[in-house]
Amino acid sequence: MALQLFKIASTTVESPVTNIEFTSIPSGYTDLILHYSLRGTGTNSNEIRITYNGVTSGYSNIELYGSGSSVGSISAGTAYFYAGESPAVNDTANTFGSGTMYIPNYTSSNQKSVSSEAVEENNSSTNNTLYLNAGLCTNTGAITSIKIQPDGSFTWVANSTATLYGIL
């Protein structure tokens, strides 16, 4: 029986918002895929921070990044999944950062591990980076909500989008 990649929900920002959140995520899928296209109101870049079920502790992350002139790897974050960065105010107008996060076994009672990629490209000499990330959260609850927010008190600008898919 052929089963689909189902769109659970999608959001397009119409005016600046502090976060994008998907709630009441149904439990009938095996895995989740989150796609996003984001631009923030920070100065140069905005971190893409993802939390689930309102949990704000127990996260760990490893990132591999390449900026075109340098490459590096860091470990960071205990309060969120760190999913790269998006363009912001000083970056080329109308450029948004795209990314995807794969979330397997989201209804299990295990700790949650995720994998994500993001691109921040704006045809300039600064703030152009490709991000590959690994994330782990020690919380074992089934994922029923996901929130995407920038660092600090910044916001996502109009025309930022996020879509949540379920895989059967």
Add this chain to the structure above:
Amino acid sequence: MPAKTGTYTLISSTTLTTTTATVTFSSIPATYTDLFLVVNPLSTNNRDVILRFNSDTGTNYSITFVSGYGGGTPAYSSGRTTNQGFMYADYYGPSNTSQSVRQINIMDYSNTTTYKTAIIRSSNATAYPGGGVDAIAGLWRSTSAISTIAVSLSADSFLSGSVFKLYGIEAGNP
């Protein structure tokens, strides 16, 4: 009429309830365009996840990788292995007792003309040393259609709770 979207079909799924050395997907139908294998391995002693196709243990596998492990000097690397008897599905983020993810895309797996390639992402957020992020390009030098995939560790066995899911992907209509 809206274009048909690409379809993921769950071919087989296994969650281990006992310690197991190898999980094998066999009799994979040739009716899809690509395969997508998702593995959440659990193991002791930081073992690598490895793949073999069609029970081929010959030195017909190679990979090129870029990896980051969040610590050490430097905290990243790129390299390759050639003429291996298996295909690595991680390199600097091996499986351990923490939850982690392997995403393995195997393109055009059923053709009988070309060698088979895979794009692999491995994500293990265990703090350095032990975890890592890998992006891997894999090659199996065989023109045979892939009908069997064996998933193992470089040593030891998968622990109970490890999860393995194989999807077939159908192309969408233009």
